Amino acid sequence: MSIPISNPWDRPGEEVVEPSHGASPDVIAEFLLDDEANTGERLTPMHVARFAKNRGADPAAVVHAMRHARAGARDQGAHVERDAVRAITRFPSPIIGTAGLGAPVHDKAGWAQVRAEGLVPKSARLCPHLLWFMDRMSGVVFPIKKPCESWWCEETCSGEKAQVILDHAARSFSEFATIYYAMVADSDANTVARIRQRRHQRGGETLWVRRFDGTVHVFSTKDLPGRTPPERFSALLPVEARAVLQRQALLLPGPVARRWSRGWNITDPASGPGSGSTSAALGGGARDVIDEAWELALAEVEERYGVDPTTDFTPDQIETIWLPIVRAAIARVKAQRWATSGD
Numbered sequence: 001m002s003i004p005i006s007n008p009w010d011r012p013g014e015e016v017v018e019p020s021h022g023a024s025p026d027v028i029a030e031f032l033l034d035d036e037a038n039t040g041e042r043l044t045p046m047h048v049a050r051f052a053k054n055r056g057a058d059p060a061a062v063v064h065a066m067r068h069a070r071a072g073a074r075d076q077g078a079h080v081e082r083d084a085v086r087a088i089t090r091f092p093s094p095i096i097g098t099a100g101l102g103a104p105v106h107d108k109a110g111w112a113q114v115r116a117e118g119l120v121p122k123s124a125r126l127c128p129h130l131l132w133f134m135d136r137m138s139g140v141v142f143p144i145k146k147p148c149e150s151w152w153c154e155e156t157c158s159g160e161k162a163q164v165i166l167d168h169a170a171r172s173f174s175e176f177a178t179i180y181y182a183m184v185a186d187s188d189a190n191t192v193a194r195i196r197q198r199r200h201q202r203g204g205e206t207l208w209v210r211r212f213d214g215t216v217h218v219f220s221t222k223d224l225p226g227r228t229p230p231e232r233f234s235a236l237l238p239v240e241a242r243a244v245l246q247r248q249a250l251l252l253p254g255p256v257a258r259r260w261s262r263g264w265n266i267t268d269p270a271s272g273p274g275s276g277s278t279s280a281a282l283g284g285g286a287r288d289v290i291d292e293a294w295e296l297a298l299a300e301v302e303e304r305y306g307v308d309p310t311t312d313f314t315p316d317q318i319e320t321i322w323l324p325i326v327r328a329a330i331a332r333v334k335a336q337r338w339a340t341s342g343d
């Protein structure tokens with residue numbers, strides 16, 4: 001017995017003319033939006049990517065075209081961006097306009113969607129993010145404000161992270177006549193391992209960017225085609241590659257990881273003061289978590305030693321007794337909140 005497989009593009013009693021192979025991203029996007037309107041159901045990014053891929057279109061371009069059509073593309077910024085996406089999907093193309101090249105591009109509709117659909121991971125601790133320290137002499141705890149450095153931080157950090165990559169690409173891409181680009185729509189755990197392997201065999205440098213929808217964008221100084229995705233690379237001028245990096249790979253929100261190969265590597269700036277001779281690092285945490293832990297730790301010392309550690313303990317006692325108790329209390333409060341935040 002065979003199980004009937006329903007085709008979501010096929011509706012009984014209605015002639016559906018599907019976009020042909022080689023149709024432009026806009027035509028495909030229009031068709032898919034029409035389909036959404038007919039069924040009243042939102043298509044998953046996976047569906048869209050597969051549908052686009054089967055017709056030889058760039059899935060990212062189709063996704064963006066759909067998003068902008070949904071948002072109405074009313075404001076001028078959206079128009080400019082949509083035109084840019086259309087321009088950079090005609091590989092290979094002559095030099096495209098470089099106006100505005102170099103700054104991160106925020107997709108306002110995308111941020112709204114991310115918030116509405118609760119896509120920001122629970123583990124993300126967004127700005128303002130506090131790092132806590134204990135003064136080794138007095139036993140007093142104090143915070144230092146630190147950027148959350150999350151790709152999900154709309155206000156500051158996502159843009160700063162993208163900017164660092166764009167700045168580095170402006171220097172490193174331009175040292176080559178051609179940058180090869182490929183996008184893998186349904187990346188798996190082995191996608192970036194394969195890219196690394198090919199680079200080891202054929203040389204060159206690579207940068208890849210992974211997005212939360214599962215796409216991986218690869219930029220390489222050598223053509224790295226293979227029998228498994230990415231199968232083909234497009235040869236781009238450095239300036240075109242930078243535009244693709246800016247408007248597709250790093251379009252915000254979306255990126256979740258990136259890696260430069262060693263020859264292209266940039267050293268990440270050291271973060272936070274770390275543990276030193278005058279203060280001990282206690283890690284990150286919301287103020288109320290630290291407050292609660294502080295109270296618990298005070299009560300414990302009071303009960304065990306009958307003293308106030310911040311006035312009665314010597315620096316040696318702070319180091320050996322008070323610091324471990326505070327650390328344990330913070331871990332306990334965090335574990336408690338973690339356990340109760342699930343439902």
Ligand SMILES: [Zn+2]
Nearest residue numbers: 127148153157
């Ligand atoms: Zn932040």
